[in-house]
Amino acid sequence: xxxxxxxxxxxxxxxxxxxxxxxxxxxxxxxxxxxxxxxxxxxxxxxxxxxxxxxxxxxxxxxxxxxxxxxxxxxxxxxxxxxxxxxxxxxxxxxxxxxxxxxxxxxxxxxxxxxxxxxxxxxxxxxxxxxxxxxxxxxxxxxxxxxxxxxxxxxxxxxxxxxxxxxxxxxxxxxxxxxxxxxxxxxxxxxxxxxxxxxxxxxxxxxxxxxxxxxxxxxxxxxxxxxxxxxxxxxxxxxxxxxxxxxxxxxxxxxxxxxxxxxxxxxxxxxxxxxxxxxxxxxxxxxxxxxxxxxxxxxxxxxxxxxxxxxxxxxxxxxxxxxxxxxxxxxxxxxxxxxxxxxxxxxxxxxxxxxxxxxxxxxxxxxxxxx
Amino acid sequence: xxxxxxxxxxxxxxxxxxxxxxxxxxxxxxxxxxxxxxxxxxxxxxxxxxxxxxxxxxxxxxxxxxxxxxxxxxxxxxxxxxxxxxxxxx
Numbered sequence: 001x002x003x004x005x006x007x008x009x010x011x012x013x014x015x016x017x018x019x020x021x022x023x024x025x026x027x028x029x030x031x032x033x034x035x036x037x038x039x040x041x042x043x044x045x046x047x048x049x050x051x052x053x054x055x056x057x058x059x060x061x062x063x064x065x066x067x068x069x070x071x072x073x074x075x076x077x078x079x080x081x082x083x084x085x086x087x088x089x090x091x092x093x094x095x096x097x098x099x100x101x102x103x104x105x106x107x108x109x110x111x112x113x114x115x116x117x118x119x120x121x122x123x124x125x126x127x128x129x130x131x132x133x134x135x136x137x138x139x140x141x142x143x144x145x146x147x148x149x150x151x152x153x154x155x156x157x158x159x160x161x162x163x164x165x166x167x168x169x170x171x172x173x174x175x176x177x178x179x180x181x182x183x184x185x186x187x188x189x190x191x192x193x194x195x196x197x198x199x200x201x202x203x204x205x206x207x208x209x210x211x212x213x214x215x216x217x218x219x220x221x222x223x224x225x226x227x228x229x230x231x232x233x234x235x236x237x238x239x240x241x242x243x244x245x246x247x248x249x250x251x252x253x254x255x256x257x258x259x260x261x262x263x264x265x266x267x268x269x270x271x272x273x274x275x276x277x278x279x280x281x282x283x284x285x286x287x288x289x290x291x292x293x294x295x296x297x298x299x300x301x302x303x304x305x306x307x308x309x310x311x312x313x314x315x316x317x318x319x320x321x322x323x324x325x326x327x328x329x330x331x332x333x334x335x336x337x338x339x340x341x342x343x344x345x346x347x348x349x350x351x352x353x354x355x356x357x358x359x360x361x362x363x364x365x366x367x368x369x370x371x
Numbered sequence: 372x373x374x375x376x377x378x379x380x381x382x383x384x385x386x387x388x389x390x391x392x393x394x395x396x397x398x399x400x401x402x403x404x405x406x407x408x409x410x411x412x413x414x415x416x417x418x419x420x421x422x423x424x425x426x427x428x429x430x431x432x433x434x435x436x437x438x439x440x441x442x443x444x445x446x447x448x449x450x451x452x453x454x455x456x457x458x459x460x461x
Contacts, residue, residue: 061415062426062459063380063424063456064381064427065414065415067414080384080411082414083414085419097420099420100418100419
């Protein structure tokens with residue numbers, strides 16, 4: 001496969017796993033592992049910044065803390081860069097001094113902001129770098145939001161502390177950003193992070209005393225189509241939701257008891273905002289494949305109808321679950337990885353699937369390189 | 372000066388890491404001195420507040436440090452300090 005750069009080849013798959021970062025490429029009709037980094041160390045999330053080809057990996061050492069590693073487009077070796085640090089005056093929702101507990105995601109900050117990166121973390125802080133990741137600063141406007149002290153809850157990765165896992169930058173205006181926080185919900189800034197507003201109207205959170213509360217929701221991941229930047233999607237405990245006005249109002253696109261209704265990962269076609277994919281799981285109190293069979297559900301009409309796609313996927317004795325960063329799309333090609341270490345790829349927009357890897361470690365994130 | 376021994380697991384991230392004598396009168400000063408010699412090493416042992424990471428232990432002459440938050444335990448010039456980790460999981 002031709003390499004556009006010395007880092008991950010374009011079209012390669014980066015898998016952040018419980019036991020390191022795996023790079024898969026397709027050659028001679030099948031996918032194979034061609035790269036293995038950080039062996040034995042959990043990689044929470046890994047991706048390539050499509051703006052400059054830089055690879056990023058969020059490491060969860062367990063013993064040694066959270067570390068951030070970078071592979072520059074012209075480099076051969078990963079290098080550690082200083083991870084975001086919570087300032088001395090910050091306190092978590094439990095009132096104790098805040099410390100970095102998990103580096104959950106890293107995201108480019110816009111085409112016209114080449115040095116800008118965001119890092120989403122547990123216990124709920126959003127960090128921003130303006131120098132290509134050399135340094136990060138806590139986005140105070142969100143951290144100081146009045147809802148955080150009383151309405152942000154633990155959930156997702158950490159039962160005690162909220163976690164910020166999704167960053168969506170408006171392709172039309174880089175200072176316009178949405179984030180997804182578990183458990184708080186979706187927040188939006190239009191002024192580069194100075195001020196934020198919750199965007200959760202229309203969502204349902206049946207686990208809260210007030211299911212229609214403004215804050216306290218648990219978006220599992222937040223995604224957007226570049227073709228229609230005001231359309232946002234999310235899955236949460238109570239269904240699949242879509243907003244056509246940048247989070248101003250959400251409407252449910254699934255029904256309890258129907259397929260799909262619950263899951264974590266979601267992908268949307270950047271060229272066709274009506275097309276999206278989810279990998280359903282059985283109810284939030286079970287979290288296994290539905291009926292022991294794995295499927296991907298696709299909508300082509302903005303969530304009005306869904307089609308279960310099963311060709312090539314295991315249909316018996318299957319317990320695979322896909323975590324929130326475990327599904328990705330790149331120009332008609334889809335890939336997902338499961339907590340039981342299987343990776344599947346579709347070359348035809350989900351109609352059929354092939355297994356790209358058996359017996360892999362539990363997979364936390366799946367991202368195509370260069371897309 | 373106290374002599375500091377570091378778990379060999381840290382050699383993966385800091386090649387060539389060896390036991391070393393450092394000028395220090397407290398555990399916090401030990402960590403600071405280690406970090407001056409190998410920048411970034413402290414971030415593996417303590418968090419951004421200077422507190423010992425949950426799975427890391429430090430012994431001074433065989434006695435476990437008491438103050439894991441601020442690392443104020445005194446260290447004598449003749450002491451040997453061991454930085455170890457608790458391995459767990461699969």
